[in-house]
Every structure is written in C-alpha cells, then in structure tokens.
Amino acid sequence: MIFFLYLRKFAFFSLTLRWEVRRRCPFSFCYIMMEGMVCRRDYLRLPDRRRCYEILRENQVPSHIVAHCEKVALVATFLAEALCREGEELDLALVEAGALLHDVTKHLSLKTGENHALSAASLLERLGYPQVAKVVASHIFCPPGPPGTPIREEEIVYYADKRVKHTRIVTLKERFEDLKERYGRSVSSLIRLDHLYELTRLLERRLFKKLPFGPERLLELEDG
Ligand SMILES: [Fe+2]
Numbered sequence: 001m002i003f004f005l006y007l008r009k010f011a012f013f014s015l016t017l018r019w020e021v022r023r024r025c026p027f028s029f030c031y032i033m034m035e036g037m038v039c040r041r042d043y044l045r046l047p048d049r050r051r052c053y054e055i056l057r058e059n060q061v062p063s064h065i066v067a068h069c070e071k072v073a074l075v076a077t078f079l080a081e082a083l084c085r086e087g088e089e090l091d092l093a094l095v096e097a098g099a100l101l102h103d104v105t106k107h108l109s110l111k112t113g114e115n116h117a118l119s120a121a122s123l124l125e126r127l128g129y130p131q132v133a134k135v136v137a138s139h140i141f142c143p144p145g146p147p148g149t150p151i152r153e154e155e156i157v158y159y160a161d162k163r164v165k166h167t168r169i170v171t172l173k174e175r176f177e178d179l180k181e182r183y184g185r186s187v188s189s190l191i192r193l194d195h196l197y198e199l200t201r202l203l204e205r206r207l208f209k210k211l212p213f214g215p216e217r218l219l220e221l222e223d224g
Pocket of ligand 1: 072102
C-alpha cells in the first residue's frame with residue numbers, strides 16, 4: 001500500500017516537474033538539456049490542428065487572418081502531399097501547423113511595427129514548439145534551397161503564403177502586385193520586393209520541377 005502511495009506521488013511529481021520546466025524554460029536549448037531528463041520526445045512534439053486553433057484563439061487573432069491562414073494551410077498541405085507522392089520527405093503535420101500559425105502575431109505587428117515572422121516564432125518557442133517556430137520565422141523571407149537538395153517545410157509554407165491574397169488563391173504575380181501596393185512605400189522597399197519576387201519565382205520553379213502539374217493547378221483549389 002505504502003509502495004503504491006509512493007508510486008502515485010512520484011508520478012504526480014514527474015508531471016508537475018514537466019509542466020514547471022516547460023513554463024520556466026521556454027527556449028529550445030533548455031528543452032534539450034532539461035526535458036531530456038524528463039521526456040526527450042516532448043522536444044519533437046507538434047501542435048495538432050485543435051491546438052493550433054486554441055493558440056489562435058488565445059492570441060485573439062482576428063477572424064479574417066484566421067481565414068487567410070486556413071487558405072494558406074490548404075495550399076501548403078496540397079503541395080506537401082503532392083511532393084511526398086513524388087518522393088520528397090516532408091512532415092505534413094509540421095507544414096499544416098506552420099501554415100495555420102504563420103500570422104499568429106500579424107494583428108499585433110500592425111500596431112507595434114514588429115517583424116511578425118520573428119515575434120510569432122518567439123511566441124511558438126515559448127509555447128514549446130521550436131520546429132514550428134523555425135518554419136514560421138522564414139515565412140517572410142525564404143530563399144530557395146540549392147538545386148538537388150530536399151524541399152524543406154519552410155519553403156512550402158513561404159510559397160503557399162505568396163499564393164494567397166487575403167483568402168483568395170492567386171498567381172505569384174498578382175500577390176506581389178498586391179504586396180507592392182501595400183508595402184512598396186519607398187524606392188528601396190520596391191526594389192526589395194522585386195528581388196523577393198525573383199527569388200520566389202526561382203522557388204516556384206524548384207517546387208514544380210518535381211511535380212506532375214504546374215503552378216496554375218493551385219488556382220483550381222479555389223473551386224473546392
Ligand atoms: Fe500570410
């Protein structure tokens with residue numbers, strides 16, 4: 001009997017410790033060092049769809065941004081699944097979580113002027129999702145990987161975001177015209193956007209070289 005009471009106490013202590021470690025040491029390197037003693041697998045955990053929506057709700061993300069993220073997730077998972085069929089090894093849950101959460105701090109950045117890719121990444125690090133944080137951190141700037149290298153989850157989420165204008169799937173050209181209208185307030189920002197457009201076109205070529213259909217196929221997702 002006393003043995004079972006000790007066992008229960010130990011189990012409760014372990015759970016409390018895990019929660020405390022996560023609460024107090026939100027950065028990934030702490031997870032590696034400290035959670036390793038408790039549960040190494042937790043470092044690799046990903047938020048499932050339900051948890052992603054919980055995070056969006058907890059951070060009071062407006063519904064129009066949630067709708068944008070859902071459309072980006074639709075495009076990103078469609079691409080990731082198609083690439084997996086062609087032999088790429090992509091973590092589909094990571095792609096979906098990255099897409100659903102990529103703009104989780106966008107509404108705040110409109111007031112504070114912060115870089116919303118970096119602030120979203122640091123929020124997700126604090127919540128204990130370093131892999132998703134890495135994908136989200138690259139959604140504003142993600143140059144294509146070298147030719148012949150495996151496609152990365154961040155390339156998919158970045159590209160999918162550049163194919164969704166608000167909640168509508170569009171061509172890369174239309175999306176960048178919209179970005180220029182909204183953010184091209186100076187000559188230097190216009191030059192930067194032109195450069196980004198060229199890089200994204202390279203990424204588009206890299207992705208679709210591996211697929212049996214072209215970029216225009218994504219427009220058909222709009223019809224369901
Ligand atoms: Fe976005």
